[in-house]
C-alpha cells in the first residue's frame with residue numbers, strides 16, 4: 091500500500107460521519123477499455139487498477155469505513171484469453187506478496203471469498219499466508235472475491251444445508267435467512283450498505299446476489315483506473331442523500 095493520496099486525505103467536511111456506509115462493495119470495471127483507449131495492452135489497465143484499489147482501501151481506512159469488498163475475479167472470468175487469466179493470477183500473487191507487510195502494519199484484515207480451491211496452488215498458498223498473518227487485525231476488513239460467483243455461492247450453501255437435513259442435524263423449518271447467511275462465503279460480514287460499479291454498466295454480474303438485497307447502488311461512467319477519492323466522495327455524498335427504507339414506508 092504505497093500509493094500516496096494526493097487529495098481528500100481526511101473525510102470531506104460535507105459528508106456526515108454518522109451516516110457513512112460501513113461496508114462498501116465494488117465492481118472494478120473498465121480496466122481493459124481504459125488500456126485500449128490509451129493504445130495499451132489490457133494488462134496495463136489491470137496494473138493501474140491495483141494502484142487505484144490500494145488508494146481506495148487506504149481511503150476507506152482514512153475516512154472510517156469498516157469494510158471494503160471487491161470483485162477481483164469472477165467464475166466467468168476463466169473464459170478470458172488464457173494469457174490474461176494467467177496474468178491476473180500472477181498479479182494477485184505478486185500484489186499479495188508485495189503488500190502483506192504493509193497490510194499487517196496498517197491493521198488490515200484481508201479475507202478471500204469464492205471457490206479458492208480452483209485457483210493455482212501458489213496463489214492459494216499466498217492467500218492462506220495473507221489471511222493467517224492478518225487474522226487478528228482489527229482495522230479495516232478487506233474482502234477480495236476471487237473465483238467468486240453469487241449463484242454458485244448460494245448453491246453451495248443449499249448443498250451444505252441439505253446435507254445437514256439429510257443427516258438429521260437440522261429440520262428444514264430451521265432454515266431461515268440468518269442460518270442461510272451463515273453458510274455463505276461472507277458468513278462473518280455484514281451486508282454491504284453501498285455498491286459501486288465503474289464503467290457505466292448497470293449489472294450485478296453475479297456479485298453478492300444474496301448480500302446486495304437492500305444495498306444502495308451507485309454506477310459511475312468512470313473507468314476503474316481513473317476512479318479516485320473525488321469519485322468515491324461523490325458516491326458517498328449521493329448515498330447520504332438517500333432514504334433507506336428496507337421495504338418499509
Ligand code: FPP
Pocket residue numbers: 118119120121122123124136139140143161162163167181182183185186234289
Ligand atoms: C475488470 O475490468 C477488472 C478485472 C476483471 C480485474 C480487477 C483486478 C484488479 C484491479 C486487481 C486486484 C488485485 C488484488 C490483489 C485484489 P475489465 O478487464 O473487465 O475491463 P473491460 O470491461 O474494460 O474489458
